[in-house]
Amino acid sequence: MDTPSDGAQTQPPPPVAVITCAVLETEVEHFVRGCPNVRHVEKIRQGLHNDPPQLRRELQEAVERVEKQVLEAQVIVLGYGLCSRGTEEVSTKRCRMVIPRAHDCITLLLGDRRRYGDYVRQNPGTYWYSPGWNRHHVPPGPQRYDILYQEYRRRYGEDNAEYLMSTEQHWFNTYNRATYVDLGVGVTDNDLAYTRHCADWLHWQFERQNGDPELLRTLLTGPWDDQRFLVLSPGESLTVTADPDRIIRVVSGTGPDGDRDCRRCAGAETCGQATAKERNS
Numbered sequence: 001m002d003t004p005s006d007g008a009q010t011q012p013p014p015p016v017a018v019i020t021c022a023v024l025e026t027e028v029e030h031f032v033r034g035c036p037n038v039r040h041v042e043k044i045r046q047g048l049h050n051d052p053p054q055l056r057r058e059l060q061e062a063v064e065r066v067e068k069q070v071l072e073a074q075v076i077v078l079g080y081g082l083c084s085r086g087t088e089e090v091s092t093k094r095c096r097m098v099i100p101r102a103h104d105c106i107t108l109l110l111g112d113r114r115r116y117g118d119y120v121r122q123n124p125g126t127y128w129y130s131p132g133w134n135r136h137h138v139p140p141g142p143q144r145y146d147i148l149y150q151e152y153r154r155r156y157g158e159d160n161a162e163y164l165m166s167t168e169q170h171w172f173n174t175y176n177r178a179t180y181v182d183l184g185v186g187v188t189d190n191d192l193a194y195t196r197h198c199a200d201w202l203h204w205q206f207e208r209q210n211g212d213p214e215l216l217r218t219l220l221t222g223p224w225d226d227q228r229f230l231v232l233s234p235g236e237s238l239t240v241t242a243d244p245d246r247i248i249r250v251v252s253g254t255g256p257d258g259d260r261d262c263r264r265c266a267g268a269e270t271c272g273q274a275t276a277k278e279r280n281s
Helices: 024-030 052-069 105-110 112-122 131-136 142-155 158-172 188-203 214-221
Strands: 018-022 036-045 075-079 096-100 126-129 177-182 205-210 229-232 237-240 248-251
Touching: 018 024, 018 052, 018 214, 024 036, 024 105, 024 131, 024 214, 036 052, 052 075, 052 229, 096 214, 105 112, 105 126, 105 177, 105 214, 126 142, 131 188, 142 158, 142 188, 188 237, 229 237, 229 248
Parallel strands: 018 036, 018 075, 075 096, 126 177, 177 205
Antiparallel strands: 096 229, 237 248
16 A cells, blocks of 8 residues: 655644545545544535536536635645546645545545555456445446336336346446445445345345545545645646556646745645646656
8 A cells, every 4th residue: 555755744734625525425524523624524416427527517616615615724635536537627726636646436445546456457347336335326236227227118118118228237247246345434234235135136246345544534634645646736737647556647737836846845734736747747
């Protein structure tokens, strides 16, 4: 697992506002209780990764709202990853913004993007379940089948519904494993039984993975090392990078000190700037 490279945090963490996908609301709310620096938490509805332009719009609106209303916040933390590139182009005007180097929220649950990548390479047919995913989204399984079938039947008639459901079943067949991942927060016996039932109904393997909360905890408090997080100055935004280990990079903007960059305190709570070469690697 990646570890910070900038030494122990010696200064109090800055006041933070968190904007997170509702999928992570239980975990974020749990760990925020131990983070007095977090002054505000805002949740955005789940599912917007399926519509990246809409995710970008709603996330930008939330950022602007937080900057205007939570005046004590110095840093906006995003409980998101790249998320189908829906977090690209989002920027702040006043606060620094921090986002984990992650494709999606599963990295935040597993605690390490490399662990996530290794798992997917070893198990390419994995569909992820979690407390938040099960609560805010109907995952593959008999409940989803019944809901979709009734909707298709109502809209398109019996014969067309049968055809559309056969297409849906073909999509199910691209997976062979239901993996439930959790941080020990929000987990119930019913939730685990539900996931196992979905796996049995789909003839998939079931597996539970225990997550690691350290990445999420550090996201909320800092210090934000460059290995695990991207720290954006006001006016900067992010984009995907071809480097699979970095995932995202800065799209250059003009920070609070013009074009000057520094590396003296990168990753610390007092400054998120680094040289252009380092931040765009």
